[in-house]
Amino acid sequence: MIEVKNLCKSFGNNQVLRGINEVIKKGEKVAIIGPSGSGKSTFIRCLNRLEEPTSGEIWFNGENIVDKNTDIDKVRQHVGMVFQHFNLFPHLTIKENITLAPVSLKLMTKEEADAKAMQLLQRVGLTDKADTYPAMLSGGQKQRIAIVRALAMNPEVMLFDEPTSALDPEMVGEVLDLIRELAEEGMTMVIVTHEMGFAREVATRVLFIDEGLVKEQNTPEEFFANPQNPRLQNFLAKVL
Amino acid sequence: MQGLYKDFYRGFIEDARWKLYLEGTGITLSLAAVACLMGIVIGVVIAVCKFYGSRRNAGPLWKTLAKICDIYTTVIRGTPIVLQLLIIYSLTVWTKGTYACMIGFGINSGAYISEIFRSGINSIDIGQMEAGRSLGLSEGTTMVRIILPQAIKNVLPALFNEFIALVKETSVAGYIAVRDVTKIASSLKGTYFISSPLYITAVIYLVLVLFLTFLQKKLERRLARSDRS
Numbered sequence: 090m091i092e093v094k095n096l097c098k099s100f101g102n103n104q105v106l107r108g109i110n111e112v113i114k115k116g117e118k119v120a121i122i123g124p125s126g127s128g129k130s131t132f133i134r135c136l137n138r139l140e141e142p143t144s145g146e147i148w149f150n151g152e153n154i155v156d157k158n159t160d161i162d163k164v165r166q167h168v169g170m171v172f173q174h175f176n177l178f179p180h181l182t183i184k185e186n187i188t189l190a191p192v193s194l195k196l197m198t199k200e201e202a203d204a205k206a207m208q209l210l211q212r213v214g215l216t217d218k219a220d221t222y223p224a225m226l227s228g229g230q231k232q233r234i235a236i237v238r239a240l241a242m243n244p245e246v247m248l249f250d251e252p253t254s255a256l257d258p259e260m261v262g263e264v265l266d267l268i269r270e271l272a273e274e275g276m277t278m279v280i281v282t283h284e285m286g287f288a289r290e291v292a293t294r295v296l297f298i299d300e301g302l303v304k305e306q307n308t309p310e311e312f313f314a315n316p317q318n319p320r321l322q323n324f325l326a327k328v329l
Numbered sequence: 330m331q332g333l334y335k336d337f338y339r340g341f342i343e344d345a346r347w348k349l350y351l352e353g354t355g356i357t358l359s360l361a362a363v364a365c366l367m368g369i370v371i372g373v374v375i376a377v378c379k380f381y382g383s384r385r386n387a388g389p390l391w392k393t394l395a396k397i398c399d400i401y402t403t404v405i406r407g408t409p410i411v412l413q414l415l416i417i418y419s420l421t422v423w424t425k426g427t428y429a430c431m432i433g434f435g436i437n438s439g440a441y442i443s444e445i446f447r448s449g450i451n452s453i454d455i456g457q458m459e460a461g462r463s464l465g466l467s468e469g470t471t472m473v474r475i476i477l478p479q480a481i482k483n484v485l486p487a488l489f490n491e492f493i494a495l496v497k498e499t500s501v502a503g504y505i506a507v508r509d510v511t512k513i514a515s516s517l518k519g520t521y522f523i524s525s526p527l528y529i530t531a532v533i534y535l536v537l538v539l540f541l542t543f544l545q546k547k548l549e550r551r552l553a554r555s556d557r558s
Contacts, residue, residue: 137463139459139462139463141386162462162465162466162467163465164465165462165463165464165465166464166465168463169463170460170463172456172459172460172463174454174456176454176456176457176459176460177460178457178460178461178475178479179479179555180475180478180479180482180555181555189464189466189474189475190461190464190465190466193466193470193474194465194466222554222555222556223555224555224556235460238464239463239464242464242465
């Protein structure tokens, strides 16, 4: 589904990604862990070209999205993204946050989008918030709405960039529960996270990115039980 | 007391002179309104050009546009408005001073308003643009539907400040023979040797500004809906 070939990204003289090769298949749940500054966020942001790769290729459903001729907006309609800081639109109601993209891209009529929004809100138990504004929600609620907003586009893959890092500890659970549900339904997802327990439980594969390279990857059981790379051993020793 | 009233009578009531103030106020308001609309349009366009031109991966077209916009704001903000009006009037494309004035004030306030909008756009977190783009919205749609509404709300006080300044700035229109309310006052004063027209006009400006302030408060309250209450 997604194939990354020799992906490099530099910010000025700072080389953040140094040639990543990776294939993500349909239905996979890939967790990415690594120390801060390792390039894991940059990697996931390259997957929908929020960061412009310096070199390399990223193929999504048979299309090289790094190619300047690719209509990236079209690609992004199939790739949902959830951010660390939610990035809800504060001037729109919750329902409008969810329906803005599908309606203005003419993928749904206003009525269809409203119905879809209410159905999604019901799923996360926030129907009563439909007509309120983001400022009135808790962090956990905001992030669940952000996930729902991405789901409203019926994406084929979801990218999560540290979805729980900005949350109060007591709100992490409700967001992880929702992501876990999506995983169980078979959604393909890539998730950058510091929640090791969650990665072990939900992921089908865990990647360790360090110094701009995938230093190690394995099934979650092997990854956490038998880390090979000394830097990973060191990292796990610190965080577990 | 008698003298004061006589002054007022001659400056306002005699020969229905109040009609002159009314006409003058009408001209002042239409100058300000047209200039303000022009200023907003110019201001948004310039602010957007500068925003795109200042990005890390800006194309040569945006960079050139941003450069041109930079020159525009520098020249307009660096020269006095009276001089700008005289120059525009001297181009003699507009036989009527009123039109020259509308264009002149519009171009002038465009430069100031563009800076207001630019600061407004810059005040919006980059995550908003990223969230819009990640949903598949184009850059333009994200700008119009997500960034600008928030930016405009943030700069509303500064924008009204500019409008209020603009209403009063139009008082220099008399320089190119436009009969705005200040010009009316000064010619009445000159003709009848009375000073009441100056005070009457001052009150007129004050009322106009108070009305604008009232409008601003109302608008800000409306837009505050989405804030935590």
